[in-house]
Amino acid sequence: MRLHLAALSLKRHASRTLLAMLGVAVSAAMLLDMVMLATGMRESFASLLSSNGFTIRVSPRGTLPFDSEATIGQADAAALAMRAVPGVTDVAPVLGTTIHVLGRPEPVTAFALGIDPAVQGDYQLLEGRDPTAADAVVASDALLRAAAARIGDTLDIAVGFDPQLRTYSGRRRLVVSGRARFTYLSADDRAAALSLGTVQAMGGGDRADRVSLFMVRTAPNVDPELARAAIERAVPRVTALSTAGAIAEAEKRLSYFRQLAFILGAVSLVVGFLLVTTIVTVSVNERIGEIAIMRAIGVSRAHVVQQIVIEGIALSLAGAAAGLVLGVFTAHYLNSILRGFPGLPDAIDFFLLQPPSALRALGLLVASGIAAGIYPSWRAASLPISTTLREEAVG
Amino acid sequence: MKRTCRLRLLGWVSLLTVGFAASHRAAAQVIDSIPPWIAAQRTIAIDERLATDAGLRVGDRVVLSPEPGNAIGDTVRIGAIVKGRADPSEVARSEYRVRMHLDHLQRLLAYGDRVDRFAMATTGSSASDSVLHAVNAVAFGFRAYPSRDIAVGTSKTFLVVSRFHRAIGMITIVASATFLLCIMLLKVDERRRDVAAMRLMGISRATVVRTVMLESSFVALLGSVVGVGLGFVVSAFVNAHYQTVYRTPLRFAIITPGTVAYAVLLSLVLGIGAGALAARRLARTPPLTLFGR
Numbered sequence: 001m002r003l004h005l006a007a008l009s010l011k012r013h014a015s016r017t018l019l020a021m022l023g024v025a026v027s028a029a030m031l032l033d034m035v036m037l038a039t040g041m042r043e044s045f046a047s048l049l050s051s052n053g054f055t056i057r058v059s060p061r062g063t064l065p066f067d068s069e070a071t072i073g074q075a076d077a078a079a080l081a082m083r084a085v086p087g088v089t090d091v092a093p094v095l096g097t098t099i100h101v102l103g104r105p106e107p108v109t110a111f112a113l114g115i116d117p118a119v120q121g122d123y124q125l126l127e128g129r130d131p132t133a134a135d136a137v138v139a140s141d142a143l144l145r146a147a148a149a150r151i152g153d154t155l156d157i158a159v160g161f162d163p164q165l166r167t168y169s170g171r172r173r174l175v176v177s178g179r180a181r182f183t184y185l186s187a188d189d190r191a192a193a194l195s196l197g198t199v200q201a202m203g204g205g206d207r208a209d210r211v212s213l214f215m216v217r218t219a220p221n222v223d224p225e226l227a228r229a230a231i232e233r234a235v236p237r238v239t240a241l242s243t244a245g246a247i248a249e250a251e252k253r254l255s256y257f258r259q260l261a262f263i264l265g266a267v268s269l270v271v272g273f274l275l276v277t278t279i280v281t282v283s284v285n286e287r288i289g290e291i292a293i294m295r296a297i298g299v300s301r302a303h304v305v306q307q308i309v310i311e312g313i314a315l316s317l318a319g320a321a322a323g324l325v326l327g328v329f330t331a332h333y334l335n336s337i338l339r340g341f342p343g344l345p346d347a348i349d350f351f352l353l354q355p356p357s358a359l360r361a362l363g364l365l366v367a368s369g370i371a372a373g374i375y376p377s378w379r380a381a382s383l384p385i386s387t388t389l390r391e392e393a394v395g
Numbered sequence: 396m397k398r399t400c401r402l403r404l405l406g407w408v409s410l411l412t413v414g415f416a417a418s419h420r421a422a423a424q425v426i427d428s429i430p431p432w433i434a435a436q437r438t439i440a441i442d443e444r445l446a447t448d449a450g451l452r453v454g455d456r457v458v459l460s461p462e463p464g465n466a467i468g469d470t471v472r473i474g475a476i477v478k479g480r481a482d483p484s485e486v487a488r489s490e491y492r493v494r495m496h497l498d499h500l501q502r503l504l505a506y507g508d509r510v511d512r513f514a515m516a517t518t519g520s521s522a523s524d525s526v527l528h529a530v531n532a533v534a535f536g537f538r539a540y541p542s543r544d545i546a547v548g549t550s551k552t553f554l555v556v557s558r559f560h561r562a563i564g565m566i567t568i569v570a571s572a573t574f575l576l577c578i579m580l581l582k583v584d585e586r587r588r589d590v591a592a593m594r595l596m597g598i599s600r601a602t603v604v605r606t607v608m609l610e611s612s613f614v615a616l617l618g619s620v621v622g623v624g625l626g627f628v629v630s631a632f633v634n635a636h637y638q639t640v641y642r643t644p645l646r647f648a649i650i651t652p653g654t655v656a657y658a659v660l661l662s663l664v665l666g667i668g669a670g671a672l673a674a675r676r677l678a679r680t681p682p683l684t685l686f687g688r
Contacts, residue, residue, distance in 0.1 A: 016584070019577045026570040033566075060462070070462065163537065255640065264563065271574055282581045334562055340555045 006310040009283065020279040021319045027272035028323020028365050033331045033351065034265030035361040038258055040335075040352030045250050048347045049243045052121030052183065054092065055224040056216035057241045058082065058231060064241070064249060065213045066096055075211040078235045082214060085230045087222030092119040093211040095199050099192060100168060101147045102156040107168075108146045110139075110190035112159075113182075114199025114211075121183065121215050123193055127151060128178025134198050136177035143190035144179060151176050157192075159202045170202035184345050216240075257350070265361070272319070272365050277372035280312045284376040291380045292388035301381040308377030309370060316369025320362040328353060437499055438474025444642050445491035446476045459493075461504050469503055471495075479643060515539075572665055575618075579611055579669030583677065590677045591685035600678040607674035608667060615666020619659040626650055626658070 010017045058078075060070040072078055079091045095114035100107040113122050117130035123138065128151045131138050137155065139147075149155055153176050158168035174194065182191045200207045218227045224242040231240040241249070251258065284291070291304055331351035338350040439459070441451060451457065453473055460468030477494065501507065515530075517523045523541060530539040586607065593603050630648035637647040677685065 016577075016580065019573065019580065023570070023573040023577050026566070026573050030566055030570055073462070256637070260563075264567070268570070271570060275574055275577060278578060278581060282585060285585070330566060334559065337559045337562055338555060340551075340558070342551045342555075 003310060005307050006314060009287070009307075009311055010314060013283070016279065017315070020275060020315055021322065023275045024272050024316055024319025024365070024369070025322035025326055027268045027275065028320045028362060029327035029330055030268035031265050031272070031361050031365060032323060032327030032358055033334060034261040034268065035357050036327070036331050036351040036353055037334075038261040038265070039354055039357050040350050041254055041257065041348075042247060042251060043352050043354065044347065044349045046243065046247050048183070048345060049246055051347070052215075053217050054090075054121050054215040055218045055243055056228050056231065057246060058214040058216060058235075058238045059212070059241070061237050061239050063239065065246075071095070071207075071210040071212055072214070072238060073210050075209050075214075078211075078238065079214065081234045082216060082231050085227060085234055087218045087227045088216055088231070089219050090119045090217035092116055092121055092215040092217075093196055094120075094122060094213050094215065095196055095203075095207065095210065096212040097159050097199055097203060097207070100158045100161060101143070101149075102158060102168060102171070104147060108143070108190065110143045110146075110192050111185070112137075112192040112194060112199060114196040115193050116196055119217075120193070123180035123182045123191075126179045126181055128176075131177055131193055131195050131198075133175075133177070134195060135172065135174050136195070137174040138178040138180045138193045139176055140180060140182055140185070140187075140189060140191040142188055143192055144176070146190055149176055151179060157202075159199070160204075170204060172198065172202055174198075181346070183347065186342075186344055187346050189343065214238075269365060269368060272316070273368040273372055276312050276315055276369045277376070279315060280308060280373045281376040283311065284308055284380045288380055288383065288388055289391075292383065292385050295381065295385045296389060304381040305374070305377040308380070309373040312369045312373030313366065316366045316372075319369075320365050323365075324358070324362060327358075437469070437496065438472045439499075440475040440477050440494040441473055442479050442492040443476050444479065445493070446473075448491075452476075459495075459503060469499070471499075568661065572661065575615075575662060575665045576669045579615070579666050580673050582614065583607055583611060583670055583673030587677055587680075587685045590674075591682040594678070594682040594685075603678045604671065604674040607677070608670045611666050611670025611674075612663065615662050615670075616659075618666070619662045622658060622662065623650075623655055626655075 057065045058072075059065045059067070060072050063070050075093055079093060082088055082091050093114075093116055097112050097114070099110050099112040101110065115122055115131075117132050120130075123140075125138065128138070129136070137157065139149070144150065147155060154173050155176060156171065157174050158171040160169035161167075162169070180193065181187070182189065182193075185191050196211070200210065203210075216227070216231065218224050225244070228240040228242045228245070232238065294304060295301070331353065335349055335351040338344075339348075439457075445451065451473055453476060455473045456470055457473060458468040458470050475494075477492075479492070495503075497510065501509070515526060517526050527539045527541055530537060590603055590607070593606075594600070627650060630650050633648040634646050638644065
């Protein structure tokens, strides 16, 4: 009965109901998008960092991984010291450098990683073999395209370039042993992975026994924070960062988006609340006489309140449902814009639909719709019946 | 009392900064000729964030070392504390900046007589083009780029952010337009009894429509004025907040005359449009129906 009356009331002003629903839907979509933005980056980044099982990143003291050109000296000794830390199961050294693929009309420049193929976590091999041999290189599709090379081809690669003399140093002839997707790089990045020893040897004295960072795996039953602190004690010239610490650092840098999401999400919620409140209030004001008649023929106050609250819930629910669809589409569009950030890893998404968070946000909107209906309905149901009838229904 | 602290220095960052200064001095000094006792007296400039965080003041002595954790380094005196520029590319980076004399940094890093780049000032855009051409044609091993090309290359991130802001702006406009339309329709709808009374008194439909439209225009205009005022307050708050968070003089929200004109125009169009729509509908409805009879 209550549902039927509420439906009739909403149908009576179909255009108004439709417009209100549209307003709530846009607010809900915005709210949903902002929730997806606020949680998406964190979850996406956490998933990226933990995808290969490494729980700690170790970089030169005072720096973040690959945030500067600083390197860790005496890398072998540092790796040994870290392996001796209780709970550490694997230590993967990584040395980053720029390489030039020669023998093309224009040299092709790429980012190269010197790794230990046995414990690396920087790429997933798509085809071929890991660069276990000293003369092997694994390349990204973008690099293979730019260098017009295939697996099995030999590339003339250098690590240094003297612009004055236009000469290349650290040259080696390397065989493409595989094709890979690099975890922390975008698909458009030209990248290669070589054995660490090869990159160090090509870099000459400047690179001997040096690495850019270590990635460390810990045993499942070990708290990474404790292992992190132990590593910093064992090797004081490094900064160790757990996955949680890395996420916190990334969040600090991307706090702008989180705050934007919070502000716009709050505004969306308020707008949705105001919209439902206004619609319900106006609707109730129009029907004061009708409500007085209902009260006069014995309909209880609770019944009247429930009927009006149902109207608010129906508006919010319909708006939220439409907003869910709209929000997913707009999030997809907004995500495609932000994915244009140069060098963004493929695995990073700014907008991530997480059902629990989305349901909480939309639930909040529906709850605000309920709250929006309670006051005007209670006020209308509490008006003196005879006076209201005289003023509204009769007069 | 003089304090001494160890300052970690990322050489590549500082070298870029010093490179600019050196280009103005147009000299790469022979560092070997500088007596050690003079080098020990050398000064550096640090940014105010570093000064605040490390509790440093002009005149304090610090030790610079090229590598983190390296115990060997140069003792220098802080000669100046400089304010950071409003550079968007540095907003999200929390790095400290140290400005040094070029030869000093070259010696500290064992970098030799090398620089990462030169910046060249010219007398105008036509001079820039000819200088660019001359450098690229003559200077062996160098490549000159116009600043605008470098700006395009380095501003991709901001273009993405700008596109994102525009998209968010469009969604916000759609949301606010729907809200505004809804409110204006309801506002006019509330006047049904007044309209009925006016019609029964013999006032023409056209006059009723014009009256209601005028009223809705006034409401829209008043709302726009309040909205613009609110916009200024919010943008001031946004700027104050983010300038504190990121410790930069950069302005994050700017209200331009174009923005104001756009917002006012949009709200007027929506207000008047909604008013006209609702007024015409009311004017066509028989007055007694509007009274509920």
